[in-house]
Amino acid sequence: MAFYFAQLLTGMANASALFLVASGLSIIFGVTRVVNFSHGSLYMLGAYIAYSSMTVLPGIIGFWASILVAGLAVGLIGMIIEVCVLKPIYKAPELFQLVATFGVILVIQDMALLIWGPEDLFGQRAPGFEGVVEIFGERVPSYDLVLIVLAVVVLIGLWYLFTKTRVGILVRAATQDREMVSALGVNQSVLFSGVFFLGAFLAGIGGAAQLPKGSANLLMDFGILAPIFVVVVTGGMGSIWGAFVAAMLISVLQVYGIRFLPNSTLVLMFIVMAVVLVIRPWGLFGKPEAAGDHGSQGPPPKPFRQLDPSGRIIVAVIIAALTLVPLSGVNFLSVLFADIIIFCLFAASLHYILGVGGLVSFGHAAFYGGGAYVAALFVQYAGTPMELALMLAPLGAGFAALIIGWFCVRLTGVYFAMLTLACAQVLWSIVFQWDEVTGGDDGMLSIWPSAWASEPGVYYYLVLVLGVGGVLVLRAMAHTPFGYALRGTRDSALRTEAIGMNVKLIQWMAFVFAGAMAGLAGGLFVFAKGSVFPTEMEIATSFDALIMVFLGGVQSLTGPIAGASVFTLLQDWLSRFEYWRLLLGLLIIFIAILLPGGLAGAVDQVKALLGRAPKDEAAP
Amino acid sequence: MSFLTVQNLYKSFGGNRAVDDVSFALAKGELLALIGPNGAGKSTCFNMLYGILAPDKGSVCLDGRELIGMKPRDIWRLGVGRTFQITAVYASMSVVENVQMALISHHRKTFSAFTRAARLYRDDAMALLNLIGMKDQADRAANILAYGDLKRLELAVAMAHDPALLLMDEPTAGMAPGERRALMKLTADIVAERGVSVLFTEHDMDVVFENAHRVLVLNRGQLLAEGSVDDVRANPAVQEVYLGGGTTFGGDGDHA
Ligand SMILES: Nc1ncnc2c1ncn2[C@@H]1O[C@H](COP(=O)(O)OP(=O)(O)OP(=O)(O)O)[C@@H](O)[C@H]1O
Ligand SMILES: [Mg+2]
Numbered sequence: 001m002a003f004y005f006a007q008l009l010t011g012m013a014n015a016s017a018l019f020l021v022a023s024g025l026s027i028i029f030g031v032t033r034v035v036n037f038s039h040g041s042l043y044m045l046g047a048y049i050a051y052s053s054m055t056v057l058p059g060i061i062g063f064w065a066s067i068l069v070a071g072l073a074v075g076l077i078g079m080i081i082e083v084c085v086l087k088p089i090y091k092a093p094e095l096f097q098l099v100a101t102f103g104v105i106l107v108i109q110d111m112a113l114l115i116w117g118p119e120d121l122f123g124q125r126a127p128g129f130e131g132v133v134e135i136f137g138e139r140v141p142s143y144d145l146v147l148i149v150l151a152v153v154v155l156i157g158l159w160y161l162f163t164k165t166r167v168g169i170l171v172r173a174a175t176q177d178r179e180m181v182s183a184l185g186v187n188q189s190v191l192f193s194g195v196f197f198l199g200a201f202l203a204g205i206g207g208a209a210q211l212p213k214g215s216a217n218l219l220m221d222f223g224i225l226a227p228i229f230v231v232v233v234t235g236g237m238g239s240i241w242g243a244f245v246a247a248m249l250i251s252v253l254q255v256y257g258i259r260f261l262p263n264s265t266l267v268l269m270f271i272v273m274a275v276v277l278v279i280r281p282w283g284l285f286g287k288p289e290a291a292g293d294h295g296s297q298g299p300p301p302k303p304f305r306q307l308d309p310s311g312r313i314i315v316a317v318i319i320a321a322l323t324l325v326p327l328s329g330v331n332f333l334s335v336l337f338a339d340i341i342i343f344c345l346f347a348a349s350l351h352y353i354l355g356v357g358g359l360v361s362f363g364h365a366a367f368y369g370g371g372a373y374v375a376a377l378f379v380q381y382a383g384t385p386m387e388l389a390l391m392l393a394p395l396g397a398g399f400a401a402l403i404i405g406w407f408c409v410r411l412t413g414v415y416f417a418m419l420t421l422a423c424a425q426v427l428w429s430i431v432f433q434w435d436e437v438t439g440g441d442d443g444m445l446s447i448w449p450s451a452w453a454s455e456p457g458v459y460y461y462l463v464l465v466l467g468v469g470g471v472l473v474l475r476a477m478a479h480t481p482f483g484y485a486l487r488g489t490r491d492s493a494l495r496t497e498a499i500g501m502n503v504k505l506i507q508w509m510a511f512v513f514a515g516a517m518a519g520l521a522g523g524l525f526v527f528a529k530g531s532v533f534p535t536e537m538e539i540a541t542s543f544d545a546l547i548m549v550f551l552g553g554v555q556s557l558t559g560p561i562a563g564a565s566v567f568t569l570l571q572d573w574l575s576r577f578e579y580w581r582l583l584l585g586l587l588i589i590f591i592a593i594l595l596p597g598g599l600a601g602a603v604d605q606v607k608a609l610l611g612r613a614p615k616d617e618a619a620p
Numbered sequence: 621m622s623f624l625t626v627q628n629l630y631k632s633f634g635g636n637r638a639v640d641d642v643s644f645a646l647a648k649g650e651l652l653a654l655i656g657p658n659g660a661g662k663s664t665c666f667n668m669l670y671g672i673l674a675p676d677k678g679s680v681c682l683d684g685r686e687l688i689g690m691k692p693r694d695i696w697r698l699g700v701g702r703t704f705q706i707t708a709v710y711a712s713m714s715v716v717e718n719v720q721m722a723l724i725s726h727h728r729k730t731f732s733a734f735t736r737a738a739r740l741y742r743d744d745a746m747a748l749l750n751l752i753g754m755k756d757q758a759d760r761a762a763n764i765l766a767y768g769d770l771k772r773l774e775l776a777v778a779m780a781h782d783p784a785l786l787l788m789d790e791p792t793a794g795m796a797p798g799e800r801r802a803l804m805k806l807t808a809d810i811v812a813e814r815g816v817s818v819l820f821t822e823h824d825m826d827v828v829f830e831n832a833h834r835v836l837v838l839n840r841g842q843l844l845a846e847g848s849v850d851d852v853r854a855n856p857a858v859q860e861v862y863l864g865g866g867t868t869f870g871g872d873g874d875h876a
Contacts, residue, residue, distance in 0.1 A: 304712075306738075477733065481724045484737040488710050488721055495708035498670070499722040499777065500696040501730050509731070 002136035004256075009135070011252030013144035013213075016151040017043075019247035020206030021224060022231040023158065023240050024199035030175040030238030031195045034086060034097045035414045038104035039228065040221040042078055042200045045108060046070045046207025047216035048116050051123045054211075063127050070208035071201045078200020079193050086196075087189070088593045094414060095360050099550050100592040102543050105221060106585030112218060114579065123211035143212050150209055151244070154202070158240050171195065175238055222539050226425035227269065229418040234273045236286020237415065245284060246276075270426040274407055277419070281410050304478060304487075304557055322464055326457035334460040335528070340568045341467035342524050347548035347560035347567075348474045349517035354546075355554045356478050357510050358490030359409070362417045363424025364518055364545050366404065369537030371397040371519025372526040373431060376444040386450040390466070390523045397519020398512050400427065405511035409504050421539065428537040443533035447526050463524050470520055475557055477513065486510045544571075547588060553598025562599045623648045623817050624669075624785060629678035631664055638664040639675070640841035646785075651808060651818045653828045656838035657861060662821040663705055665838070666789050669819075670702050671695050682785065701778030705789040705821075707770040709762050715773055716758040719745035722780035748776045751810060767794040772803060779810070786811065788820040792827055800824055804831050829853065837861070 025039045036042075050070035053061055061069060081104055089096050129146050132139040162168040170186055207220065231250060235242025250269050257268040276284060307315065325337045350364045374396030378384035384392065404423040411419055431438045438444065453459045477483050488496045489503045496503050526532045535541065544567070552563025570587075574580040595602050622645035631639040639661040646652050654662050667673040669680055671692040680687040687695055696702070710718050723741035724730060749755045752772045757765070762773065771791055778786055791807065792800035804822075808831045811818050822828050828835060828849075835852040837845040845855045852858055 306736075479736050479738065481729050481732045481735065481737040481740060484713070484717070484721060484724070485730050487712060491710040491712050492708045494672075494704065495710065495777075497692040498696060498702050498704075498708065500693045500725045500781070502693060506730070 002138045005136060006138035006140050007255050007259075008252060009140050009144055009148065011255035012151070012248060013141075013147040014255065015247040015251035016147035017206040017210040018224070018227055018231055018251060019151050019244050020154060020209070021203045022228040022235070022243040022247055023154070024202035024206075025228055026232050026235070026238055026240060026243050027158075027202075028195055028199035029232075029414070031171055032082075032086075032090070032192050033094070034090075034101070035094075035418065036196075036199065037098055037101040037225070038081065038108065038221075039199070039203055040223070040225040041105050041108040042074050042203035043207040043224050044112065044216070044218070044220035045077060046074045046204030047123075047211050047220060048112055048121070048207075049073050049204070050208030050211050051116075051121045051216045054124050063124060067205060067208040071205040074204025074207070075197040075201035078203070079197045081200075082193050082196035085589055085593075087192075089596075090192075092592075092596055093554075095354075095550065095554065096592050096596065098360065098362070098414075098417065099546060100589050102547070103585040103588030103592065105543075106581040106588070108585075109218065109221065110579045110582035110585070114582075116216065118218065120215040120217040122215045126212050129212075141213075147209060147213075150205075151247075154205075155240070155244050162240070167194075225539060226422050229422045230269050230273050232283075233415060233418050233422065234276045234283055236280075236283030238287075239283070239285035242283055242285035267426055267430065270422065273419075273422065277407060277410065282415070306479065319468060322468070323461075326460050331456050334456045336568075336572065338456075338460050338463040338467075338524075338528050340565050341463050342521050342528065343545075343548065343564040343568050344561050345467045345470045345474075345524070346518055346521040347545055347552070347564035348471045349514045349521065350545045351549045351552075351554070351557075351560040352474050352477065352486075352514040352517070353507075353510050354549055355557075355559070356483060356490070357486045357507060359507060359511070360413075360417045360546075361408075361420040361511075361514075361542075362539075362546065363404075363420035363422070363542050364514070365537050365539070365541035366420075366424035366427045367397040367401055367515035367518035368522040368525070368545070369431070369532070369534070369541065370400045370427060370515075371522030372532040372536050373438065373444070373522075374519065375523040375526045376447045376532045377437070379447050380444060386448075386453065386527055390520070390527070393523025393526075394516040394519040397522065398516030400519075401512045401515025402508075405508045405515070409507040409511060421542065424537065424542055425539065428534055428539075431537060432534045438534075441534065443531055445531045447532065448530050449527045453527075459528060463528065466520065466524060470517055471561065474517055478557055482506070482509070551591060551598055553600030553602075555597070556600035559598055559600040566599065622646060623650075623683060624819070625679075625681040626665075626669070627679045627681075629665065629668060629680070630676040631661075631668060631673065632676060637841045639668070642678075642838070642841070642843055644836055644843065644846065646817055646819055648784075648817055649812070649815050651811065651820070651831060651833045653832035653835045654819060654821045654838060655823075655825075655828055655835060656821075656844075659840075660838040661841040662838055663789055666702075666787055666819075666821070670700065670787060696781070699781065699784040700787065701781065701783035701785070702787045703771070703774040703778050703789060703791055705793065707767075707774050709770055709773055709777070711761075711763040713762055714759050715754060715762055715765070716742060716745045716749060718762055718773055719748050719776050719780055722777045726781040745776075745780070748779055751779070752776050752806065768792075768796070768799055768803075771795065775803075775807065782814070783816060786816055786818045786820075788818060790821050790823065792822065792824060797824070797826075800827050801830065807831075 021039060021043045025036060028034060028036050050066045053066040053069050054063060085100050085104060086097060089100060126143050126146060129143040131142055133142045133145070162172050171191065174186070174191060231243055231246045234250065235246030250272055253272060254268055261268065322337065326334045346368050350361065353359045353361055371393035375389040375393040378389045378392055408416055408419045408423065432440055434440070448454060449459050453462050485496065485501055485506050488501070489506055493503045522536065525536070548563040548567045549560045550563065551567055552559030552561065571584070574583050577583060597604065624646040626645070627643045629639055629642045642665060654665065656662055664673065668675045669687065671687065671690050675688060678688065682698060682700065685698065710721065713721070717738065720737065720741050723744055724737060727741065729740060746755060746758060749758050752775055754769065754772055754776065757769065765773065771794065775791065792803055795803065804827045807818070832849060835847065835849055836843060837852060837858050839861045844861060845852050845858050
């Protein structure tokens with residue numbers, strides 16, 4: 001009994017940071033309708049800044065003041081992000097804000113590397129709470145109790161702020177009815193900045209407060225992202241109570257779960273979330289109205305069209321040019337172009353659900369990496385030949401998408417985005433934690449093509465045929481009745497149901513199809529590299545795909561191809577610089593603000609400037 | 621026997637009784653108008669009839685089948701077409717493609733993966749567009765249509781599966797007065813020819829009185845009057861609601 005009570009306390013202590021960060025995310029979303037993907041980065045900065053003010057400025061300010069300083073500094077940084085990055089794009093579709101905050105993640109990652117270096121930094125212990133206390137004969141770190149108290153104090157503080165103060169009541173009014181705010185004479189711009197300050201402050205405190213239990217390191221940002229999304233989705237977006245209850249529930253269950261299933265901590269989290277969402281799709285305390293605007297803002301998309309004759313000629317010329325690549329005799333070129341084609345397929349598969357279907361998936365790498373692992377596992381454990389493995393990759397990925405999609409399509413907008421990310425993270429953690437089978441962090445090596453295709457030049461042709469073929473299939477599928485129906489669900493779910501179609505079924509099937517195509521890309525990838533690592537499934541890879549689609553232009557079928565090509569080349573070039581993430585991040589933010597139509601949109605703009613606007617009001 | 625029977629329908633939002641014990645019947649081929657001031661509960665009734673909202677209580681029978689509990693898509697399959705107060709069309713498709721989608725669904729080709737949607741049932745769709753006088757706009761993008769044209773497009777979409785019943789929520793809102801009367805006249809002709817029953821709401825009393833076979837008046841969720849155009853017109857309670865409510869007969873209720 002005493003033991004279980006001690007475990008309960010440990011779980012609650014773990015929940016503390018999770019609650020602080022998740023409540024910040026939830027508050028920001030509630031008021032601004034922006035899901036701040038860089039919230040994990042703010043948490044990381046909290047830890048780093050607290051570390052510095054504890055160690056670099058010893059004695060000047062103590063441990064506790066350092067935590068407060070970290071919170072305030074991070075709050076300020078959050079405000080700067082809001083003013084510089086998000087203010088210009090509040091009117092844009094929600095995808096833009098998500099992508100822009102991802103750019104912020106990259107920038108902060110490299111800034112942190114630049115300032116604090118790559119090593120883990122261990123902060124000092126909390127003065128007076130270094131030891132353990134005995135509770136019913138069980139030893140519990142006394143700092144755990146501090147964390148629990150902190151969470152409860154913050155909860156009460158937020159409750160007081162939002163129910164008893166004038167400002168807080170205004171903020172709540174803003175959450176429920178956005179028109180009302182201006183009616184009440186509140187300056188929306190100031191309100192949004194203030195809310196960002198508060199949300200970032202909470203993340204900073206969360207990061208700083210957990211320093212005595214861990215370290216400040218560069219993995220903290222992505223590390224906490226999936227858990228806080230799970231917490232926020234489970235608790236209900238915009239609900240502070242929800243964040244608290246869900247953080248406690250998940251952390252406590254995890255502590256008990258570790259005893260029975262030591263290697264499946266994230267999986268357990270997912271199961272909790274899944275159970276909650278099946279019963280209450282909007283989370284424990286969430287309301288359906290709190291969902292985002294489903295990206296319906298911005299200019300309406302144009303109808304898709306088949307390529308005109310000149311477009312067909314361009315495509316034929318590009319494909320013909322691609323067949324010539326291996327003839328150059330430069331292996332490096334074959335490898336680079338094979339990569340580009342694989343990424344084009346990956347990006348095009350994401351575009352199918354994102355651009356055609358309007359479902360912003362933040363976990364598409366699950367199926368790309370999933371396909372790669374399916375192929376690798378079959379080769380390694382069943383001696384499956386490459387040809388068969390390349391068929392099993394999309395099947396396996398499609399199967400994963402069948403299960404994950406069933407949960408995800410119940411939700412829309414940002415809920416969908418966060419749920420896909422969380423599910424992808426679960427698959428990632430299975431691969432990462434299941435060493436005996438997947439090799440864990442060390443990946444799986446020596447997965448080579450069959451003998452006939454072992455030359456890079458020959459394998460390149462295989463990639464060319466399957467990759468370009470896959471892209472063309474995806475494109476053709478956008479023009480089938482199914483593709484139209486999918487687009488219909490994006491334009492108007494109401495109308496789609498009112499002409500007898502099953503919206504959720506269409507979305508689910510599209511999710512499976514896109515997942516399978518991503519799996520094919522993953523299968524091609526694994527034989528191209530001869531190896532696969534968990535990085536192929538991680539959040540950053542999902543974001544890469546998103547950025548390719550976004551860079552190319554969401555509303556164009558050619559967009560993802562252009563985006564993937566440019567992005568792969570750009571990354572190949574940028575990665576020669578030490579701080580390429582910083583450059584890439586700035587570039588992404590810049591594009592989000594200045595090129596809302598992506599490359600395809602920019603091309604249209606240039607054409608319009610030259611007086612050659614497309615006549616038929618259609619997107620290529 | 622009546623074609624559509626609505627019995628004791630209730631719906632409240634919080635404490636607000638939006639629809640409060642509404643019963644009525646609709647005969648085959650009848651053009652029934654449901655009128656009432658803003659917020660009377662007309663759209664709420666429509667949404668309960670079409671499976672979008674679940675009523676607190678009550679029953680809706682179509683040809684002897686209970687509709688309550690069914691999904692909109694299943695009600696559509698029974699031959700019920702619907703237009704919305706705020707038009708719901710596919711903004712990223714052309715006018716004719718909007719109609720083709722309804723035909724594709726009707727012929728159960730939604731999941732077909734080996735044809736091009738733009739080619740399917742284009743002729744049938746053009747015929748429908750011709751019927752409502754939009755043939756020359758067939759290849760324009762739906763998102764650049766004038767509001768009145770969107771309303772007409774919705775009508776064509778709703779007619780695509782040859783429905784037995786049409787539910788039209790303010791089919792002429794947002795149109796110029798002359799255009800309204802023309803469209804409603806056209807609708808009346810089409811449905812008369814095909815024997816379709818229609819339940820519609822409308823704020824323009826001229827349109828109602830010219831075309832409706834029978835009128836229901838709803839006020840604060842309750843049925844206030846029911847009868848022929850002349851009966852309703854002469855009903856003092858109805859006059860009271862409309863005159864007292866600031867809306868006059870024949871006035872412009874354009875507020876979609
Ligand atoms: N989803 C909802 N949640 C809460 N209240 C609602 C909801 N939908 C409608 N109401 C309320 O129910 C009442 C009836 O609304 P309804 O839209 O049915 O009126 P209406 O007769 O269609 O009016 P209008 O002529 O303006 O379209 C109104 O008081 C409205 O505020
Ligand atoms: Mg209405």
